[in-house]
Amino acid sequence: MTTDAHAPSTALPLRVAVEPHPDRHLVAAVQRVGGSVVPLAQAQVLVWVGGPDGFPALPDGVEWVALSTAGIENFVAAGTVDDSRLWTNASGFYARGVAEHALALLLAGTRQVVRSARTRWAKDAVDPAVRSLRGSTVAIIGAGGIGRELTPMLIACGASVLAVNRSGRPVGGADVTMAAERTREAFSRSDHVVLAAPDTPETRHLINDHTLGLLQPHSWIVNVARGPLVDHDALHRALVAGTIGGAALDVTDPEPLPRDHPLFDLKNVVITPHVANPAGRLTEEMAPYLTENLRRFMAEREMLSVVHAGRGY
Amino acid sequence: MTTDAHAPSTALPLRVAVEPHPDRHLVAAVQRVGGSVVPLAQAQVLVWVGGPDGFPALPDGVEWVALSTAGIENFVAAGTVDDSRLWTNASGFYARGVAEHALALLLAGTRQVVRSARTRWAKDAVDPAVRSLRGSTVAIIGAGGIGRELTPMLIACGASVLAVNRSGRPVGGADVTMAAERTREAFSRSDHVVLAAPDTPETRHLINDHTLGLLQPHSWIVNVARGPLVDHDALHRALVAGTIGGAALDVTDPEPLPRDHPLFDLKNVVITPHVANPAGRLTEEMAPYLTENLRRFMAEREMLSVVHAGRGY
Incomplete structure (x- = not known):
């Protein structure tokens, strides 16, 4: 989290992959902070919308993974969450x-x-x-x-x-x-x-x-x-x-x-069929929080909803 | 409303009929202000729990009728509400x-x-x-x-x-x-x-x-x-x-x-079958308001939920 990409004002645009699909609300959140949406191979940040199925192998360049779910027990069970980078979930966003x-x-x-x-x-x-x-x-x-x-x-x-x-x-x-x-x-x-x-x-x-x-x-x-x-x-x-x-x-x-x-x-x-946080509105709800977390990431400030893999949430 | 029964401290107990049944919550409300529950023929006040069906002919001695419902359109339609005495409903109590x-x-x-x-x-x-x-x-x-x-x-x-x-x-x-x-x-x-x-x-x-x-x-x-x-x-x-x-x-x-x-x-x-104000809890909910209105009646103060027959509520 201390690469030159984080330096203010003169910094290159933050490179963010939004996967598995370039959701428009989340792409807009990236653009709102001056970031570029890029393929995963070039990304510093991966925004992942979905569960552990299909989660990609992470290039070393990925410093932060932003998950879109509040509960991450399935990611933990799948061994997806590692110690080599920062992970956030959406706890509290919804x-x-x-x-x-x-x-x-x-x-x-x-x-x-x-x-x-x-x-x-x-x-x-x-x-x-x-x-x-x-x-x-x-x-x-x-x-x-x-x-x-x-x-x-x-x-x-x-x-x-x-x-x-x-x-x-x-x-x-x-x-x-x-x-x-x-x-x-x-x-x-x-x-x-x-x-x-x-x-x-x-x-x-x-x-x-x-x-x-x-x-x-x-x-x-x-x-x-x-x-x-x-x-x-x-x-x-x-x-x-x-x-x-x-x-x-x-x-x-x-x-x-x-x-x-x-x-x-x-x-x-x-x-009710697990609709307290309706899937159809999820990324719209998440977008302002992603914007805030992207700003904090660039400013190297404490981030929202950092995952503690050992605690399982 | 200016009979001697309203004079404070030395007054005789207020005489209240609770009809058609002596509901315990409302009887307790009468007793709480020092009133006596009496047959209708001797009453100054009639507390009526129910609709217009079975509503009794009122003796002249009844100065105030306290209805237990918020909507009184059925009483108005039945011609029950007259101008010879005070009428209150339970508007706002529930x-x-x-x-x-x-x-x-x-x-x-x-x-x-x-x-x-x-x-x-x-x-x-x-x-x-x-x-x-x-x-x-x-x-x-x-x-x-x-x-x-x-x-x-x-x-x-x-x-x-x-x-x-x-x-x-x-x-x-x-x-x-x-x-x-x-x-x-x-x-x-x-x-x-x-x-x-x-x-x-x-x-x-x-x-x-x-x-x-x-x-x-x-x-x-x-x-x-x-x-x-x-x-x-x-x-x-x-x-x-x-x-x-x-x-x-x-x-x-x-x-x-x-x-x-x-x-x-x-x-x-x-x-839902008209249960926003459940019948089974009605008198329990009404009782504190009746207590307050009995106190106001005795003190000749402005009362809660006075009915305006001409407006229909």
Whole structure:
């Protein structure tokens, strides 16, 4: 990161490959900072839009790889992320939209919107089941970028927010922030749980028979993180038993969820097909962050969303 | 309202009938202000939980009737509301819950939650249709109590709020407030429309072929007010033609909507069975407001939600 290409004013244009396709929003971001879009062989920077399939062998000249996804567990599993250069992901770039989707799922569940849509004016069944977020406590597990965006939305609905993150460092606006080792306490103090944590060995099957048992018969679980955070068999048991109120999932394990999966048959389940961050708008959402990171790269300043391969995110 | 029963400190207990059933939340509200729950024949105040059916002939001693519904068009149509005493409704008492339901409906529509729930992981169809409230403009038609509560929720989601009310008096937090005569301009400047106006001759069929034509192919209409505000035939035409994005209705015309109504068959329609203010929680929500109004009645202060029979709300 200290080659002459980084020197200001008199520098040659930054050489950036946008692969596997020259997406117009990202090409515009490169041009906005005076950079040139070049083939990978000549590039200092690779902007990669997609998953690990088809990821190219990297020439030595590539100093920085900018991935377009927030979760990078598939790249880590594939051994793509190396120590020879800088890697960034898109963690946080899509946080506000994902937070909005989490709110949509939570409200669709608690206010019985989806259950209503599956019936036809079944007022006697629906009316007693409607719950308000006002006065409720919502735990956000893995309160990073999504949690920071979701918190004011929940507060505006009159809910209290109990944020849980790795460090326990207070999340602005949250009523309480707890470190991850107190996750179970957070469950037992909450009405509803929103999962927004990365998929790591520590978070896998965070929702299991035990933690489900800490929730209440009216509790909804919302997952906008990654499917493997939830033991889907345990979830199905709790939903059938009525131990919890319902589950609203934008991510599942596996994905896509097979059409004959038993979760699809339950009336207290809401499933959206991994669209909290719609693929069709991804590069448009990413572009301003890429611009910012390109500026920081050229100025040798601390960059956004640097990947820590060892932590898996 | 100037009988000796209103004199402070030395007054006899206020005599209140809670009919047709002595609901415990409302009885507690009466007792909280030192009042006595009495049969109607002896009452100064009638608290009436229900609609116009079964509404009793009022003894002359009844100085104030406290109705439990926000919309009172049925009482007005039945000729129940007279000029011989004070009448209040529950306008505004349930506003926050109704606002939350409006947000739930809007998000369930725009983020394709209900459409997702009707299919099974139809990602290719759902993904391109997902919209964010962020950066959108939402018109609230009839921005009174519900509008005041809904506005900060929408702002927290990154939307701009265009409030429309009778007077045009600015609604706190809204980006723009317009008087009712500019409703059509409001439609043409908005992405989505939330109906929260009372059912009056002026608002009947406010949503019609003409106003629907002012909206956009991605626009959602949310109705948490009263069914007759919408011309349901015109709405069906617009939904089938794709002139608008969708409709999310908690109220319909008629109610209940017949099970074979064609709106139930459309994929871009979300219908909940008039549960924005769930009947099962109504008196619990009303109780603190009744307490406040009983105090104001005893103190001869201006009361909450006085009915203007001539205006119909």
